Amino acid sequence: MPILEIKDLQAGIAGRQILRGVNLTIVPGEVHAIMGPNGSGKSTLAQVLAGRDTYVVTGGSVRLDGQDLLELSPEERACAGLFLAFQYPVEIPGVSTSYFLKAALNAVRKYHGQPELDAMDFLKLMKQKMKLLDMDPSFLSRAVNEGFSGGEKKRNEILQMAVLDPKLAILDETDSGLDIDALRIVAGGVNSLRGPDRGILLVTHYQRLLNYIVPDYVHVLRDGQIIKSGDKNLALELEARGYGWLEEPAAVH
Amino acid sequence: MTQVMTNTSYLQRLLPTGSDSSTSGPLWLQARREEARRQWLRVGLPKNSDEQWRFTDLSPLAETDFSTPAAAPAAVPSSDGRLPGLEGAALVLVNGNLYRPASRLPPAPVKIALLSQAAAADSKIFADLLGAQAHPSHHGLIALNTANFSDVVLVEVPAGVTVAAPLNLAVHALGNQPFTTYPRILLKVGANAAVTVVFSFTGPDHLAYLTNSVVEATVGAGSRVELVKIQREGTAALHIGSDYIHLDRDVTFQSLSLNQGGLLVRNNVTVTLAGPGSQATLNGLSMTAGRQHVDNHTMLDHAREQCASHELYKSLLAGRSSGTFTGKILVRPGAQKTDAKQTSKAVLLSSQATMNSQPQLEIYADDVKCTHGSTNGPLDDEQLFYLRARGLACNQARAMLTSAFASDVLARVWQPALRTMLEDLVVTELHRLEREEF
Numbered sequence A: 001m002p003i004l005e006i007k008d009l010q011a012g013i014a015g016r017q018i019l020r021g022v023n024l025t026i027v028p029g030e031v032h033a034i035m036g037p038n039g040s041g042k043s044t045l046a047q048v049l050a051g052r053d054t055y056v057v058t059g060g061s062v063r064l065d066g067q068d069l070l071e072l073s074p075e076e077r078a079c080a081g082l083f084l085a086f087q088y089p090v091e092i093p094g095v096s097t098s099y100f101l102k103a104a105l106n107a108v109r110k111y112h113g114q115p116e117l118d119a120m121d122f123l124k125l126m127k128q129k130m131k132l133l134d135m136d137p138s139f140l141s142r143a144v145n146e147g148f149s150g151g152e153k154k155r156n157e158i159l160q161m162a163v164l165d166p167k168l169a170i171l172d173e174t175d176s177g178l179d180i181d182a183l184r185i186v187a188g189g190v191n192s193l194r195g196p197d198r199g200i201l202l203v204t205h206y207q208r209l210l211n212y213i214v215p216d217y218v219h220v221l222r223d224g225q226i227i228k229s230g231d232k233n234l235a236l237e238l239e240a241r242g243y244g245w246l247e248e249p250a251a252v253h
Numbered sequence B: 001m002t003q004v005m006t007n008t009s010y011l012q013r014l015l016p017t018g019s020d021s022s023t024s025g026p027l028w029l030q031a032r033r034e035e036a037r038r039q040w041l042r043v044g045l046p047k048n049s050d051e052q053w054r055f056t057d058l059s060p061l062a063e064t065d066f067s068t069p070a071a072a073p074a075a076v077p078s079s080d081g082r083l084p085g086l087e088g089a090a091l092v093l094v095n096g097n098l099y100r101p102a103s104r105l106p107p108a109p110v111k112i113a114l115l116s117q118a119a120a121a122d123s124k125i126f127a128d129l130l131g132a133q134a135h136p137s138h139h140g141l142i143a144l145n146t147a148n149f150s151d152v153v154l155v156e157v158p159a160g161v162t163v164a165a166p167l168n169l170a171v172h173a174l175g176n177q178p179f180t181t182y183p184r185i186l187l188k189v190g191a192n193a194a195v196t197v198v199f200s201f202t203g204p205d206h207l208a209y210l211t212n213s214v215v216e217a218t219v220g221a222g223s224r225v226e227l228v229k230i231q232r233e234g235t236a237a238l239h240i241g242s243d244y245i246h247l248d249r250d251v252t253f254q255s256l257s258l259n260q261g262g263l264l265v266r267n268n269v270t271v272t273l274a275g276p277g278s279q280a281t282l283n284g285l286s287m288t289a290g291r292q293h294v295d296n297h298t299m300l301d302h303a304r305e306q307c308a309s310h311e312l313y314k315s316l317l318a319g320r321s322s323g324t325f326t327g328k329i330l331v332r333p334g335a336q337k338t339d340a341k342q343t344s345k346a347v348l349l350s351s352q353a354t355m356n357s358q359p360q361l362e363i364y365a366d367d368v369k370c371t372h373g374s375t376n377g378p379l380d381d382e383q384l385f386y387l388r389a390r391g392l393a394c395n396q397a398r399a400m401l402t403s404a405f406a407s408d409v410l411a412r413v414w415q416p417a418l419r420t421m422l423e424d425l426v427v428t429e430l431h432r433l434e435r436e437e438f
């Protein structure tokens, strides 16, 4: 069964359509990349999948592991195994990263009928995951994303992903604003989560990230539609030639 | 409002009956009572047309048929208003009178004295402190308190003394039909002393009663003083608190005004920075629901140079509740290098809640820094979505954001045990607001 199955998804904001019939299927173990010029609707797609109610879905369907995703609240989606690494992670003053992560992890565990983790086990898990991302333990006591550098925010997203262990991870421009060292670390973190049971959807504007996280499939989104799909070589071609040569819409996939 | 101005029958009604209070006690007291009575009859309740009372309509006070102030009862219910989890001394005041059986008096050298029991020789300190700051001419409620108080409690911390545990004044209102109470408290802290005083106000739910309290504090040079007010009056109570704090030089002063109870609440806080080099930090946290109204009115009188004042007032408003913050700052001539900062922040948890904030700056010195800012709005959608996208249920996410909003104010409290107690109190209170909201 596919982990994600998007059929003819149409969505927008009041009075304006942004996604105009998106089709995409991801089966467990696959890494897909969505590329496309600025404003093509990549973040909209990511946010719609996560359940942001600023966007109105006007048509189509989405299934996560066979379940109707669009029926679920954002928290139910997260608990059901969908994770979105935000393009712009949100600062939450007054809430420490560890308190937040523990609450999130326990919410997900509770949903699956698992007992809550106690403080000791939680800390052990955090230490292990933070090592993976070369993060200082002092992160935990800082307020969520508050005063974090761009790179720290992105790393924090990947840390959350590693802790919550989703079935489907959507990474929205996780590479933007990262220097090369940070990019390597973040990519290493993502690669370590690659596995036969998980699907990954990378949203990116540049090909650069795909040197580190090599995708199985690459799709080009333009004006709210996937106009071309291919393998990792498509990304290299886009890098060399830009988006201009993709004039005509691709045949429906 | 017209009623308040035309119908003046309430004026007499709210004064003590008989000749009792104006002809007992030392002569100086009788004279001050008489002056206060006259002032009250002249001005009555503050009116909305007065700029300083624009947002708070006191007409319910004129319209309620209060019984005469309740005398000290023989016994106090077990919930006598003392705070759980606070060690240290506790003075329990019932309707303005010290209730000894429930009190745990502080050990020497802290001194507690009552005007009602002061020998003639001891009454001088009362004569000096009482009304030195809270003068009946300020507004009608000071006059009314002065005409009515049944006792005056004096707490004295001598120079050089550090009181380790917070000193709790549990101010309890007790009665079973509409009544009035007039707590009157004096606090005298000598030079180079340190103390935290916690005032907690409680009373019966579903009963219209008035707590009209006046606190006058003087703080000696070089001292560190923290005053925490926890206003948990009953659900139909009218609470008017007027706190005056006079700071000598090089004082570090902090206050917290935590409001969760009462139906109609007005907190007047007046801090006079009377010596150079002092710092005053005023914090506030109001959590309201239903039709509650909380009006925080602060006045910082920068009388001398090199002083700093820092105000942070926060409000969480649910239901149809309303809030007001007025921050008056007076920088007197010669108060150079004044650094005054004022911030009011409100989260409106429902579309029917309202908040008004206004600075009032009067500056008569040129080398000063005064800033003010206010923000009012609902909980941040992006923050809510971020938390929910990580699996937190909507109400859990909201609770996390509201307690985060309150956290910086609470984090400033000096005493760790007190801080923990307040955090628990606030968490419980925030659940009440959440229930209200949906």
Ligand SMILES: Nc1ncnc2c1ncn2[C@@H]1O[C@H](COP(=O)(O)OP(=O)(O)O)[C@@H](O)[C@H]1O
Pocket: A013, A018, A036, A037, A038, A039, A040, A041, A042, A043, A044, A045, A054
């Ligand atoms: N909340 C929003 N309000 C108004 N316009 C929006 C909103 N979100 C997205 N858009 C518009 O939709 C289009 C797609 O945006 P987005 O999904 O962010 O593109 P991308 O991530 O590919 O750069 C853009 O034209 C953008 O301006």
Ligand SMILES: [Mg+2]
Pocket: A042, A043, A044, A087, A172, A173
């Ligand atoms: Mg984007």
